[in-house]
Amino acid sequence: MIDLVPEDVLSYPRPPRLEPVPQRIRVLLHGALVADTTSALRVLETHHPPTYYLPLDDFAATLRPARGSSLCEWKGRASYFDILAGGRLAPSAAWSYDRPSPAFAALAGHVAVYATAMSECRVGDVLARPQPGGFYGGWVTPNLTGRIKGSPGTEHW
Numbered sequence: 001m002i003d004l005v006p007e008d009v010l011s012y013p014r015p016p017r018l019e020p021v022p023q024r025i026r027v028l029l030h031g032a033l034v035a036d037t038t039s040a041l042r043v044l045e046t047h048h049p050p051t052y053y054l055p056l057d058d059f060a061a062t063l064r065p066a067r068g069s070s071l072c073e074w075k076g077r078a079s080y081f082d083i084l085a086g087g088r089l090a091p092s093a094a095w096s097y098d099r100p101s102p103a104f105a106a107l108a109g110h111v112a113v114y115a116t117a118m119s120e121c122r123v124g125d126v127l128a129r130p131q132p133g134g135f136y137g138g139w140v141t142p143n144l145t146g147r148i149k150g151s152p153g154t155e156h157w
Helices: 102-107
Strands: 017-020 025-029 032-037 041-044 051-055 062-072 076-085 088-096 110-113 120-123
Touching (some): 017 102, 032 051, 032 076, 032 110, 062 088
Antiparallel strands (some): 017 041, 025 032, 041 051, 051 110, 062 076, 076 088
């Protein structure tokens, strides 16, 4: 087991940093396995909890293209997916960057999952909570300190 070390979200950089994740990442939807990997990447950005990107090959669930897209000034244009697992549907619960910017090229072939749409997202043995707010997709773990963006009044800083 690799323990989570204390991290202050204020120390995360802007522009964000991309790095490998040493812990196993598991995602469940009402008991059905969505993804399980030891090859995840995470993006660290000031005031945000880490956003975890899992290799597409490590998904046990079906990912179905969903409507809509968004633009990240750092990573590029994101496309969204519905997740189908164990007979359950989580609409627009995941996203990826098909053609990420050069600085984030390693994200190609990886998919991030909204913790709020899943019943369980784990970093190692630690249960993650969703980042506050309805847009951001970071995972909040107990080792994080500092003010996290997403709550009312924090959307524009």
